[in-house]
Amino acid sequence: MSKMLKRIIFIWIVLVILIGGIFYLFNIHSLKQSENQLENDLSFEERKQSALLETVDQIDHDGMAMEELRAKIPEHLEEDNVIRMINNASSSTNSVIQTYNYDDQQTIPINELFEQSSFTEEVDVLTMQINGYTQSEEQLVRFISELENGDRLLQVTQLQYSQNNDDEVNFQLSFSVFAYSM
Structure with a gap:
């Protein structure tokens, strides 16, 4: 192989590596960041849903507690x-x-x-x-x-x-x- 052919192959290898790196930075890296952001959003939504369910359970419990309190109030002071x-x-x-x-x-x-x-x-x-x-x-x-x-x-x-x-x-x-x- 001649020196010129070696340089051309070397330049093509470097070009392929640079193009692969640029492709990774623009596409794959941004996709990974998107995936991480979606996972964080999903985790947040799951925490929000569990907090809302706890609030609903607490409201139901408070309603029951209020009925229990009403039952403890007699009709006369006695x-x-x-x-x-x-x-x-x-x-x-x-x-x-x-x-x-x-x-x-x-x-x-x-x-x-x-x-x-x-x-x-x-x-x-x-x-x-x-x-x-x-x-x-x-x-x-x-x-x-x-x-x-x-x-x-x-x-x-x-x-x-x-x-x-x-x-x-x-x-x-x-x-x-x-x-x-x-």
């Missing part, structure tokens, strides 16, 4: 049943209630209590304050949990407590109970 509920919670947690105070009774629309509520009924709200003591903070937590998980809808609005030297916990608890307005 203050003696509230006292009975407090006494049951105190006896099951070895807590002592020293005083019961009725602070306020008012009638308000239910949608003021629950922001996402579309119900238009009015409810009577009885606000009470109780003072007492228990043997430990854990028993105080159990006492409040017993009240909140009772048959009636109860909302704790304020809690103040202090622990004595003998580990006894004195507390002052304010809460509201609800009944449908008649």
Whole structure:
């Protein structure tokens, strides 16, 4: 082979490599970038769909929770049943209630209590304050949990407590109970 033929073959090889590289840069590389972008978009859409499904599930759950709350609102305040509920919670947690105070009774629309509520009924709200003591903070937590998980809808609005030297916990608890307005 002559030198000229070797140069021509070398130039053709370089030209083929350059053309292949340019083809790769313009076509294959851009296709890979497109593929990566589409994969990212798909991943984003999948995350968005799962978040939307969770939101729908939460809305259904909130609707059920609202119905459960409505079922816990009796038709009358029945203050003696509230006292009975407090006494049951105190006896099951070895807590002592020293005083019961009725602070306020008012009638308000239910949608003021629950922001996402579309119900238009009015409810009577009885606000009470109780003072007492228990043997430990854990028993105080159990006492409040017993009240909140009772048959009636109860909302704790304020809690103040202090622990004595003998580990006894004195507390002052304010809460509201609800009944449908008649």
